[in-house]
Amino acid sequence: MPVRPELAYQRQRPRPDRVNNSARRTYDLLRSTLVTGRNTSLGERELTDALSASRDTVRAVLQQLAREGIVTREPKNGTRANGSILLRIDELNTLDQFTSDPSTRVEVRALECRPLGCPPMVRDRLRLPDGWTVLMIESLVLQEEQPLGLTVNYIALGEDQSADFHVDEPDVLLILERQLGVRIGASSTTVGAVAADEQSAALLGLEVGAPIVWLEDVIEDVTGQPRALSQLRLRGDRVAFSATAYRPGA
Numbered sequence: 001m002p003v004r005p006e007l008a009y010q011r012q013r014p015r016p017d018r019v020n021n022s023a024r025r026t027y028d029l030l031r032s033t034l035v036t037g038r039n040t041s042l043g044e045r046e047l048t049d050a051l052s053a054s055r056d057t058v059r060a061v062l063q064q065l066a067r068e069g070i071v072t073r074e075p076k077n078g079t080r081a082n083g084s085i086l087l088r089i090d091e092l093n094t095l096d097q098f099t100s101d102p103s104t105r106v107e108v109r110a111l112e113c114r115p116l117g118c119p120p121m122v123r124d125r126l127r128l129p130d131g132w133t134v135l136m137i138e139s140l141v142l143q144e145e146q147p148l149g150l151t152v153n154y155i156a157l158g159e160d161q162s163a164d165f166h167v168d169e170p171d172v173l174l175i176l177e178r179q180l181g182v183r184i185g186a187s188s189t190t191v192g193a194v195a196a197d198e199q200s201a202a203l204l205g206l207e208v209g210a211p212i213v214w215l216e217d218v219i220e221d222v223t224g225q226p227r228a229l230s231q232l233r234l235r236g237d238r239v240a241f242s243a244t245a246y247r248p249g250a
Contacts, residue, residue, distance in 0.1 A: 020052040027061045034070055034081045035240040042071060042079040069237035082237070085143065089189050090243040092219070094173045095141060095151070105144055108151070110170035112138045115163035122154045125218065126226040131159040139170040140203060141232075147204045149234035155180075156227050172219065172230050185222040191215050191241065194233065204235055211236050 020026065029051055034040070047058045062079050065071040073079045085106070095108045116122070116134045123132075134154050141149040153172040157163055161180060168179060176182040196210045206212070217230040 021054050021057050023057050023060055023064075026051050026053045026057050027064060030061055031065070031070065034065070035084050035086050040081040042081060044079075069235075084238055084240045085148070087239055087241050088243060089191065089215070089241050090245075092173065092184065092187055092217075094171050106148070107142045107145075108170050109140045109142065110137060110167065111140055112136070113167055113170070115157075116154070122229060125229050126154070126156050128156055128226075133157045133163060135163045137167065137170050137172070137175075141234075143238065146238075147235070148238050149232050150200060150203060151230065151232045153231075154229040172228050176219070176221075176227055180227075182227050183222045184227075185220045185224065187217045187219040189215065189217050193236075196233075200233055204233070206235065213239060 020029075030047065042062065044055060044058050044062070047053075047062075048055050051058060053061075062071060062073065066073045066079070069082065070084075071079050071081050095106060114136060116136045118128060118133050122128075122134050126134075128134075133156075135157055136152065136154055138150070138152045140147060141151055151172075153175075155172060155175060157180075165179060167175060169175070173184065176184060192214045194212050194214045196204065196206045196208055196212050198208055200206070200212060201208045201210065204212070213232075213234040213236050215232045215234065217228075218226050219228040219230060221227050
Protein backbone atom coordinates (compact mmCIF):
# COMPACT_ATOMS: atom_id res chain seq x y z
CA MET A 1 0.00 0.00 0.00
CA PRO A 2 1.50 3.39 -0.95
CA VAL A 3 2.48 5.70 1.89
CA ARG A 4 0.41 8.88 2.13
CA PRO A 5 2.42 12.02 1.21
CA GLU A 6 2.08 13.59 4.66
CA LEU A 7 3.43 10.44 6.35
CA ALA A 8 6.35 10.19 3.94
CA TYR A 9 7.17 13.85 4.64
CA GLN A 10 7.13 13.28 8.41
CA ARG A 11 9.30 10.14 8.21
CA GLN A 12 11.92 11.55 5.87
CA ARG A 13 12.35 14.91 7.55
CA PRO A 14 15.15 14.92 10.15
CA ARG A 15 14.34 16.04 13.66
CA PRO A 16 15.00 19.77 13.75
CA ASP A 17 17.24 21.46 16.27
CA ARG A 18 14.90 24.44 16.14
CA VAL A 19 11.13 24.34 16.58
CA ASN A 20 10.36 25.94 13.21
CA ASN A 21 13.36 24.73 11.21
CA SER A 22 11.53 24.39 7.90
CA ALA A 23 12.81 26.39 4.91
CA ARG A 24 9.30 26.65 3.48
CA ARG A 25 7.72 27.90 6.71
CA THR A 26 10.67 30.16 7.44
CA TYR A 27 10.41 31.67 3.96
CA ASP A 28 6.69 32.38 4.35
CA LEU A 29 7.08 33.95 7.79
CA LEU A 30 9.97 36.16 6.74
CA ARG A 31 8.44 37.08 3.38
CA SER A 32 5.28 38.30 5.11
CA THR A 33 7.28 40.78 7.19
CA LEU A 34 9.10 42.26 4.20
CA VAL A 35 6.09 43.72 2.43
CA THR A 36 6.64 47.28 3.60
CA GLY A 37 10.08 46.93 5.17
CA ARG A 38 12.02 48.96 2.61
CA ASN A 39 15.75 49.24 3.40
CA THR A 40 15.29 47.27 6.62
CA SER A 41 18.50 45.57 7.73
CA LEU A 42 18.21 41.80 8.21
CA GLY A 43 20.74 40.17 10.55
CA GLU A 44 21.07 36.38 10.37
CA ARG A 45 21.65 36.01 14.11
CA GLU A 46 18.54 37.99 15.01
CA LEU A 47 16.46 36.13 12.42
CA THR A 48 17.43 32.70 13.77
CA ASP A 49 15.90 33.64 17.12
CA ALA A 50 12.91 35.51 15.72
CA LEU A 51 12.00 32.65 13.36
CA SER A 52 13.12 29.78 15.61
CA ALA A 53 15.12 28.39 12.71
CA SER A 54 18.76 27.35 12.28
CA ARG A 55 21.39 29.68 10.86
CA ASP A 56 21.72 27.49 7.76
CA THR A 57 17.97 27.60 7.14
CA VAL A 58 17.84 31.38 7.53
CA ARG A 59 20.82 31.81 5.22
CA ALA A 60 19.23 29.57 2.57
CA VAL A 61 15.97 31.52 2.79
CA LEU A 62 17.77 34.87 2.46
CA GLN A 63 19.62 33.55 -0.58
CA GLN A 64 16.32 32.52 -2.14
CA LEU A 65 14.81 35.95 -1.40
CA ALA A 66 17.87 37.58 -2.98
CA ARG A 67 17.45 35.51 -6.15
CA GLU A 68 13.85 36.72 -6.30
CA GLY A 69 14.89 40.35 -5.88
CA ILE A 70 13.04 40.78 -2.58
CA VAL A 71 16.24 41.44 -0.59
CA THR A 72 19.72 42.63 -1.49
CA ARG A 73 22.79 40.88 -0.08
CA GLU A 74 26.15 42.63 -0.28
CA PRO A 75 29.55 41.73 1.21
CA LYS A 76 30.26 43.71 4.38
CA ASN A 77 26.90 45.49 4.04
CA GLY A 78 24.72 42.53 5.02
CA THR A 79 21.16 41.99 3.83
CA ARG A 80 18.55 44.66 3.29
CA ALA A 81 14.89 44.36 2.31
CA ASN A 82 13.89 46.03 -0.95
CA GLY A 83 10.28 46.40 0.14
CA SER A 84 7.08 46.07 -1.90
CA ILE A 85 4.04 48.13 -2.71
CA LEU A 86 1.05 46.99 -0.68
CA LEU A 87 -2.12 47.05 -2.78
CA ARG A 88 -5.55 46.95 -1.19
CA ILE A 89 -7.68 44.79 -3.47
CA ASP A 90 -10.86 45.70 -1.62
CA GLU A 91 -10.51 49.33 -2.72
CA LEU A 92 -10.50 50.97 -6.16
CA ASN A 93 -7.55 53.33 -6.46
CA THR A 94 -5.80 55.10 -9.31
CA LEU A 95 -2.35 53.80 -10.18
CA ASP A 96 -0.64 56.80 -8.62
CA GLN A 97 -2.34 55.83 -5.34
CA PHE A 98 -0.62 52.42 -5.30
CA THR A 99 1.52 53.63 -2.43
CA SER A 100 0.82 55.96 0.48
CA ASP A 101 4.55 56.74 0.79
CA PRO A 102 4.99 60.28 -0.59
CA SER A 103 8.66 59.55 -1.33
CA THR A 104 7.76 56.70 -3.69
CA ARG A 105 6.74 57.78 -7.19
CA VAL A 106 4.56 55.55 -9.36
CA GLU A 107 4.19 56.55 -13.00
CA VAL A 108 2.08 55.20 -15.87
CA ARG A 109 3.38 55.46 -19.45
CA ALA A 110 1.10 54.59 -22.36
CA LEU A 111 2.52 52.06 -24.83
CA GLU A 112 -0.47 51.83 -27.17
CA CYS A 113 -3.89 53.46 -27.34
CA ARG A 114 -6.44 52.70 -30.05
CA PRO A 115 -10.12 51.94 -30.65
CA LEU A 116 -10.98 48.25 -31.13
CA GLY A 117 -14.55 48.44 -32.32
CA CYS A 118 -16.31 45.85 -30.19
CA PRO A 119 -14.49 42.46 -29.99
CA PRO A 120 -17.04 39.73 -29.13
CA MET A 121 -15.17 38.48 -26.05
CA VAL A 122 -14.82 41.97 -24.58
CA ARG A 123 -18.46 42.73 -25.48
CA ASP A 124 -19.59 39.61 -23.61
CA ARG A 125 -17.38 40.27 -20.58
CA LEU A 126 -18.68 43.84 -20.28
CA ARG A 127 -22.27 43.04 -21.28
CA LEU A 128 -22.18 45.91 -23.74
CA PRO A 129 -25.40 47.14 -25.39
CA ASP A 130 -25.62 47.30 -29.18
CA GLY A 131 -23.76 50.24 -30.66
CA TRP A 132 -21.13 50.47 -27.92
CA THR A 133 -17.41 50.30 -28.78
CA VAL A 134 -14.16 49.75 -26.88
CA LEU A 135 -11.00 51.80 -26.40
CA MET A 136 -7.86 49.76 -25.60
CA ILE A 137 -4.97 51.29 -23.67
CA GLU A 138 -1.80 49.36 -22.78
CA SER A 139 0.63 50.99 -20.36
CA LEU A 140 3.85 50.38 -18.49
CA VAL A 141 3.75 51.05 -14.74
CA LEU A 142 6.98 52.19 -13.11
CA GLN A 143 8.03 52.73 -9.54
CA GLU A 144 10.86 55.24 -9.26
CA GLU A 145 11.75 54.54 -12.91
CA GLN A 146 11.90 50.77 -12.30
CA PRO A 147 9.36 48.58 -14.17
CA LEU A 148 6.60 47.46 -11.83
CA GLY A 149 3.94 46.07 -14.15
CA LEU A 150 1.91 46.18 -17.33
CA THR A 151 -1.72 47.16 -17.55
CA VAL A 152 -4.22 46.69 -20.39
CA ASN A 153 -7.58 48.43 -20.15
CA TYR A 154 -10.61 47.86 -22.35
CA ILE A 155 -12.83 50.88 -21.78
CA ALA A 156 -16.47 50.79 -22.91
CA LEU A 157 -17.72 53.77 -24.90
CA GLY A 158 -21.40 54.49 -25.37
CA GLU A 159 -22.96 55.39 -28.72
CA ASP A 160 -22.54 59.09 -27.96
CA GLN A 161 -18.89 58.76 -26.88
CA SER A 162 -16.16 58.95 -29.52
CA ALA A 163 -12.84 57.09 -29.17
CA ASP A 164 -11.02 60.02 -30.79
CA PHE A 165 -10.60 62.02 -27.58
CA HIS A 166 -7.09 62.70 -26.28
CA VAL A 167 -6.19 60.54 -23.30
CA ASP A 168 -4.95 62.90 -20.60
CA GLU A 169 -3.83 60.17 -18.20
CA PRO A 170 -3.51 56.45 -19.17
CA ASP A 171 -5.28 55.44 -15.96
CA VAL A 172 -8.62 53.68 -16.34
CA LEU A 173 -10.26 55.29 -13.30
CA LEU A 174 -9.21 58.80 -14.30
CA ILE A 175 -10.43 58.27 -17.87
CA LEU A 176 -13.79 56.97 -16.68
CA GLU A 177 -14.34 59.69 -14.08
CA ARG A 178 -12.74 62.78 -15.57
CA GLN A 179 -13.00 62.29 -19.32
CA LEU A 180 -16.13 60.17 -19.70
CA GLY A 181 -18.05 61.46 -16.68
CA VAL A 182 -18.73 57.96 -15.33
CA ARG A 183 -19.70 57.57 -11.68
CA ILE A 184 -17.87 54.43 -10.62
CA GLY A 185 -19.67 51.93 -8.44
CA ALA A 186 -18.10 48.56 -7.66
CA SER A 187 -15.63 46.16 -9.24
CA SER A 188 -15.00 42.42 -9.14
CA THR A 189 -11.39 41.31 -8.82
CA THR A 190 -9.57 38.11 -9.77
CA VAL A 191 -5.95 37.39 -8.82
CA GLY A 192 -3.75 34.66 -10.24
CA ALA A 193 -0.23 33.99 -11.50
CA VAL A 194 1.25 33.58 -14.99
CA ALA A 195 4.70 32.98 -16.45
CA ALA A 196 6.43 35.90 -18.15
CA ASP A 197 6.39 35.68 -21.94
CA GLU A 198 9.22 37.22 -23.97
CA GLN A 199 7.51 40.59 -24.39
CA SER A 200 6.49 40.92 -20.72
CA ALA A 201 9.94 39.80 -19.58
CA ALA A 202 11.67 42.40 -21.76
CA LEU A 203 9.40 45.23 -20.58
CA LEU A 204 9.57 44.31 -16.88
CA GLY A 205 13.23 43.34 -16.68
CA LEU A 206 12.54 39.67 -15.88
CA GLU A 207 13.66 36.32 -17.19
CA VAL A 208 11.31 34.49 -19.53
CA GLY A 209 9.16 32.15 -17.46
CA ALA A 210 9.49 34.19 -14.25
CA PRO A 211 6.27 34.23 -12.19
CA ILE A 212 4.10 37.32 -12.57
CA VAL A 213 1.06 38.28 -10.52
CA TRP A 214 -1.99 38.62 -12.76
CA LEU A 215 -4.88 40.79 -11.59
CA GLU A 216 -8.15 41.59 -13.34
CA ASP A 217 -10.84 44.12 -12.43
CA VAL A 218 -14.26 44.42 -14.04
CA ILE A 219 -15.27 47.97 -13.15
CA GLU A 220 -18.94 48.96 -13.05
CA ASP A 221 -20.73 52.28 -12.91
CA VAL A 222 -23.28 53.09 -10.21
CA THR A 223 -26.06 51.45 -12.25
CA GLY A 224 -24.20 48.14 -12.36
CA GLN A 225 -23.20 48.42 -16.03
CA PRO A 226 -19.60 47.20 -16.57
CA ARG A 227 -17.56 50.06 -18.01
CA ALA A 228 -14.01 48.66 -18.16
CA LEU A 229 -12.05 45.43 -18.12
CA SER A 230 -8.67 46.13 -16.53
CA GLN A 231 -5.88 43.53 -16.56
CA LEU A 232 -2.52 43.96 -14.82
CA ARG A 233 0.67 41.94 -14.87
CA LEU A 234 2.74 42.85 -11.82
CA ARG A 235 6.20 41.81 -10.68
CA GLY A 236 5.82 39.44 -7.74
CA ASP A 237 8.95 40.83 -6.07
CA ARG A 238 7.50 44.35 -6.07
CA VAL A 239 3.89 43.96 -4.94
CA ALA A 240 1.79 42.40 -2.21
CA PHE A 241 -1.95 42.49 -1.60
CA SER A 242 -4.16 43.13 1.39
CA ALA A 243 -7.90 43.06 2.00
CA THR A 244 -10.36 42.98 4.87
CA ALA A 245 -12.66 39.95 4.81
CA TYR A 246 -15.61 38.99 7.00
CA ARG A 247 -17.05 35.56 7.66
CA PRO A 248 -20.59 35.37 6.21
CA GLY A 249 -23.24 35.48 8.91
CA ALA A 250 -20.79 36.54 11.61
